[in-house]
Amino acid sequence: MMAAEPRRDLVVTPAGPDDAAALRRLLLDANEEHRPGFPEVVFANYLDDLMVLVGNEPPAGMVVVRDTTDGRLVGTGTVMTAGALHSFWPAGTVILRAMAVAPSARGAGVGGVVGRACLERARQLGASAVGLHTAPIMADAMRLYAGLGFVRWPSLDVPIDEIFGPAGEPYDDRALAFRLDLTW
Ligand SMILES: CC(C)(COP(=O)(O)OP(=O)(O)OC[C@H]1O[C@@H](n2cnc3c(N)ncnc32)[C@H](O)[C@@H]1OP(=O)(O)O)[C@@H](O)C(=O)NCCC(=O)NCCS
Numbered sequence: 001m002m003a004a005e006p007r008r009d010l011v012v013t014p015a016g017p018d019d020a021a022a023l024r025r026l027l028l029d030a031n032e033e034h035r036p037g038f039p040e041v042v043f044a045n046y047l048d049d050l051m052v053l054v055g056n057e058p059p060a061g062m063v064v065v066r067d068t069t070d071g072r073l074v075g076t077g078t079v080m081t082a083g084a085l086h087s088f089w090p091a092g093t094v095i096l097r098a099m100a101v102a103p104s105a106r107g108a109g110v111g112g113v114v115g116r117a118c119l120e121r122a123r124q125l126g127a128s129a130v131g132l133h134t135a136p137i138m139a140d141a142m143r144l145y146a147g148l149g150f151v152r153w154p155s156l157d158v159p160i161d162e163i164f165g166p167a168g169e170p171y172d173d174r175a176l177a178f179r180l181d182l183t184w
Pocket of ligand 1: 005007030031098099100101102105106107108109110111112113133134135138140141142143144147
């Protein structure tokens, strides 16, 4: 199969305070499809965590992808060097978080553009590896991560309940760890 043409109408920049409201909206819209896959409390805590991450001033490692044809913000991702999920990983690892593409912009390579921009940022930070956690129901995300070269790292899987719970109901799904080595 021929590789898809790279999109030329996209521009990637660091996120700024003017992007905060649109970023919060994008993250809520993009993740809405996952609501049925989580206990209510866990999903609410997951969204809250994303809203806090963006806040009014997005973190330094957050990137935005804009469609230059209409200026719309269509994708985002964040490279982080600290935080609760970061503490699971060995020194030298940065983590990839809050990857999202607007539902109307899916399947056209925006996720790949976000992912590669985040990997570039990780390299600039001198990271030796990038780690991430995702959920078993996030099949599109896992395909994207595999395409970027991430491999499963099961020893760092964590019960989702431990991160975003307590669920208040029986729930034993695990957040699945993936890692990409940047040293070669
Ligand atoms: C995961 C997510 C970010 C992927 O975004 P996306 O923009 O659809 O991703 P891409 O378009 O880069 O890749 C998706 C598919 O499009 C294909 N594609 C890539 N470039 C393309 C192009 N120029 N034209 C057509 N298709 C293309 C990819 O090969 C891929 O195909 P596959 O799914 O069969 O492997 C998006 O689904 C999302 O926001 N999900 C909800 C939030 C979420 O789950 N986040 C992850 C949290 S861990």
